[in-house]
């Protein structure tokens with residue numbers, strides 16, 4: 060899927076007035092409305108204008124009515140006009156709210172799509188783990204969740220209300236031109252100047268790194284408290300009050316930061332009040348003088364006085380706030396696109412062209428591979444050399460943090476090495492078409508995904524015949540687990556959860572289904588860690604049997620599983636320090652043999668203990 064052309068996102072390259080205007084967040088926001096749904100946008104703007112003009116018509120009609128009463132003229136026409144305008148004002152508001160809400164939802168839809176595409180388009184994953192991009196991503200992800208402001212379908216109503224007021228203020232200021240040419244400039248100009256005088260206050264820097272950090276912390280504390288996965292530990296470790304205090308403190312810190320970012324500044328406030336008093340004083344003094352001299356009739360005095368008061372709708376207020384909030388959110392979503400591609404470009408996984416069908420036929424080779432995660436200076440893999448013969452199984456062992464899972468991430472091309480190469484049958488992985496290579500791969504990652512989907516889709520997300528799904532489940536030792544249509548999440552009607560070991564069997568079944576679809580390389584990162592000992596041996600034997608002929612990379616801390624692999628390598632601090640078959644490594648009496656004996660001894664002790672207890 061390709062991204063739509065990048066929209067302007069508030070950071071102009073050129074600084075011509077036109078470029079600056081087009082780059083303003085507000086412009087970006089209104090342009091996004093149009094791009095999301097032109098017809099609704101036209102209707103929304105038309106209603107803004109129509110509703111904005113109605114108050115001006117109303118004050119004129121009231122003036123005509125007052126004049127008619129004073130002159131003893133017929134009242135029917137002004138009364139009818141007042142009635143019609145009044146009814147229209149009542150009817151238009153809910154209609155506008157509906158149109159705005161619908162438009163807001165279309166915009167949200169479009170932005171969510173863009174966010175998903177931006178996050179998922181790069182072939183690697185570095186852009187999702189880049190610390191510097193986290194703030195952008197947080198702001199963008201939260202834009203419509205109501206965490207930092209109203210969601211778009213609601214803010215559209217607030218923005219519409221603000222715009223209607225602005226148009227109404229303008230229209231009523233224009234009415235003042237019938238009194239004197241300078242009156243609209245004086246009264247309307249004074250109210251408009253408040254936008255400039257108070258402009259500091261509209262700069263709601265709610266998306267500063269500090270605010271976003273505080274927000275992330277507050278949100279995390281909240282999630283810990285209300286989401287079920289953490290509930291057990293919170294209770295068991297007696298963390299409830301610690302968590303409540305922590306949430307309250309995080310929340311207070313956030314409110315404090317926002318308050319600093321949003322409060323009205325005192326000095327501009329004083330200037331604003333002065334400007335409004337002087338302009339209002341001058342206008343009403345002049346109108347009063349003309350009314351007293353009889354130069355202006357009673358009806359007109361009423362119209363001009365109401366219009367002058369109505370022009371105050373031009374004042375700085377809700378529109379700035381709501382628009383700034385919504386425009387900010389929209390701009391951050393659009394900016395994420397650029398940010399993501401820039402950060403992805405820094406460590407981009409660029410697809411090659413060569414097809415990977417049938418690979419590997421001979422071997423996968425890690426040649427002098429060095430790798431460090433983005434932003435980290437210490438290498439995780441440091442000159443690693445390793446050969447994985449095609450069609451056989453290789454087990455990778457090593458202490459926690461040795462770099463085993465990282466090795467697998469490079470094999471899956473989620474990252475590329477900083478130096479050195481990963482080669483498949485002599486071809487650099489970077490020269491292979493990523494999609495084609497990934498079709499050859501299947502994996503159970505340590506943190507495999509538990510999809511909140513039916514069992515069937517958890518096993519075969521891309522679809523498969525029910526018999527194939529059932530066969531894969533049977534091989535993984537998960538026969539009769541649940542009906543294939545049962546959703547594996549208790550949050551859904553008739554949904555259910557599984558035990559850790561059952562989930563692991565489902566993940567293994569997913570790999571087996573992928574092998575059926577043509578995957579030839581199988582990665583198993585701690586695939587049986589949650590299975591009981593008997594289940595582990597049985598399942599692993601069956602999985603090895605079902606993936607016979609595949610190139611299998613197994614990462615495990617369980618030596619009973621590891622010893623079944625054709626070859627074993629020991630990784631330590633990012634390098635391979637031993638490699639060979641189980642027997643060869645045992646004969647070597649090195650790290651592998653030491654770790655194996657350690658685990659075997661502990662297992663025997665536990666067994667003795669269990670036997671003793673049984674007796």
Ligand SMILES: Nc1ncnc2c1ncn2[C@@H]1O[C@H](COP(=O)(O)OP(=O)(O)OP(=O)(O)O)[C@@H](O)[C@H]1O
Nearest residue numbers: 188432435439457458459460461462463464465466
């Ligand atoms: N996304 C990441 N960003 C930064 N550092 C990371 C990231 N993932 C892993 N690391 C670091 O890389 C090192 C190797 O991690 P890796 O997951 O490869 O270890 P492992 O050998 O699989 O460990 P384990 O046996 O505990 O699963 C660790 O020090 C870890 O902290």
